[in-house]
Amino acid sequence: MSSAANDPQLDTGQTNTLSAPPPDVEAKFSVQNLWKIFGKRAERIIGSEHEHGGRDEVREATGCTIAVRDVSFDVRPGETFVVMGLSGSGKSTLIRCLTRLIEPTAGSVLLDGEDIRQMSPAALRELRRRKAAMVFQHFGLLPNRTIIDNVAYGLEVRGASKAERHARAAEMIGMVGLAGYETSRPGQLSGGMQQRVGLARALAVDPEVLLFDEPFSALDPLIRRDMQNEVLRLQKELRKTSVFITHDLDEALKLGDRIAIMRDGALVQVGTAEEVVGDPADDYVRDFVSDVSRIEVLTLRSLMRPARDGEPLDGPEAAPTTLAGEAVAVAAGASAPVRVTEDGRLLGVVGREDLLRVIAEDRAQVPAAIAGV
Numbered sequence: 445m446s447s448a449a450n451d452p453q454l455d456t457g458q459t460n461t462l463s464a465p466p467p468d469v470e471a472k473f474s475v476q477n478l479w480k481i482f483g484k485r486a487e488r489i490i491g492s493e494h495e496h497g498g499r500d501e502v503r504e505a506t507g508c509t510i511a512v513r514d515v516s517f518d519v520r521p522g523e524t525f526v527v528m529g530l531s532g533s534g535k536s537t538l539i540r541c542l543t544r545l546i547e548p549t550a551g552s553v554l555l556d557g558e559d560i561r562q563m564s565p566a567a568l569r570e571l572r573r574r575k576a577a578m579v580f581q582h583f584g585l586l587p588n589r590t591i592i593d594n595v596a597y598g599l600e601v602r603g604a605s606k607a608e609r610h611a612r613a614a615e616m617i618g619m620v621g622l623a624g625y626e627t628s629r630p631g632q633l634s635g636g637m638q639q640r641v642g643l644a645r646a647l648a649v650d651p652e653v654l655l656f657d658e659p660f661s662a663l664d665p666l667i668r669r670d671m672q673n674e675v676l677r678l679q680k681e682l683r684k685t686s687v688f689i690t691h692d693l694d695e696a697l698k699l700g701d702r703i704a705i706m707r708d709g710a711l712v713q714v715g716t717a718e719e720v721v722g723d724p725a726d727d728y729v730r731d732f733v734s735d736v737s738r739i740e741v742l743t744l745r746s747l748m749r750p751a752r753d754g755e756p757l758d759g760p761e762a763a764p765t766t767l768a769g770e771a772v773a774v775a776a777g778a779s780a781p782v783r784v785t786e787d788g789r790l791l792g793v794v795g796r797e798d799l800l801r802v803i804a805e806d807r808a809q810v811p812a813a814i815a816g817v
């Protein structure tokens with residue numbers, strides 16, 4: 445056992461995962477060395493020879509299950525931070541630890557610099573009522589209440605007058621595109637509509653943070669796409685800090701300003717979609733993102749290179765945020781490489797061969813039978 449065994453708050457310095465970055469003082473959420481282990485005397489696992497062990501092996505040896513393993517990350521104000529991982533990787537446990545719906549075993553969770561692990565039960569209730577609203581997979585609507593009363597529920601708990609809460613609820617119902625359904629009951633609405641109600645209910649309390657626990661997993665693909673677009677639209681408008689849990693990589697890539705990939709309780713990579721797809725941290729992530737079309741994710745910023753000697757510099761201009769796919773059309777009509785510029789400054793160039801390489805890599809991932817070879 446290491447000397448840290450008796451102090452679960454201590455960083456053992458031997459993480460097999462991402463090392464903890466220094467806390468970001470500007471962060472909305474700052475999570476440091478967070479652990480959740482289910483079972484009796486769970487804290488004894490931390491710092492012991494079991495802390496890096498496989499889940500089944502540890503369960504067998506100790507009776508405890510490591511659900512979240514030494515996780516550290518910051519969520520910046522206004523960003524959508526997606527946690528992605530397969531079933532059982534620990535996502536739901538992690539998001540519930542953020543408001544102590546599940547009690548962490550060790551580590552800290554700061555919200556606006558305040559450690560939620562030190563909060564009194566009353567302060568925690570306030571936190572869940574006002575600051576952090578959750579959207580669940582199974583909606584959690586009250587079946588006997590009308591839609592407007594479901595949306596107004598959080599305001600009612602808070603003691604708002606009926607007129608006040610109905611005015612706010614009606615506004616939110618309009619915002620999620622359900623105007624006209626105020627007096628319906630949840631059972632009369634489709635799954636997608638019910639999830640819109642869930643979203644409106646979370647927004648009604650004007651929380652600083654939205655926590656989404658696989659909200660769209662139970663929805664049909666087309667409705668799911670609509671809901672993703674709805675979240676993107678609302679995020680553009682409201683810029684709420686959000687933590688979004690999903691097991692769907694496409695959803696993660698679409699919604700996340702940054703994505704954290706979780707495996708076996710630990711985070712294996714945190715980065716933008718482009719960083720995760722363009723520079724996977726290990727074989728696990730590489731395998732995970734292998735089907736993603738790089739031309740739709742990589743931007744010129746990650747493809748550009750310095751101009752070579754004698755290379756013409758009179759090609760078309762494009763911003764570093766241009767997607768490779770968009771740049772193909774620009775490059776196709778020009779003989780000189782695309783000049784990547786920002787504020788009039790030349791950052792680098794991207795030639796047709798650079799773009800072709802990305803296309804070739806995408807094609808190499810397509811099974812031969814589908815590619816027609």
Ligand SMILES: Nc1ncnc2c1ncn2[C@@H]1O[C@H](COP(=O)(O)OP(=O)(O)OP(=O)(O)O)[C@@H](O)[C@H]1O
Binds near residue numbers: 482510530535538691
């Ligand atoms: N209350 C509990 N008691 C014991 N073990 C638990 C408990 N809750 C979760 N676990 C275990 O912790 C691990 C992580 O579970 P968790 O539900 O957080 O994963 P997940 O990534 O959210 O999976 P899913 O997408 O299937 O919900 C799993 O091995 C699970 O069996």
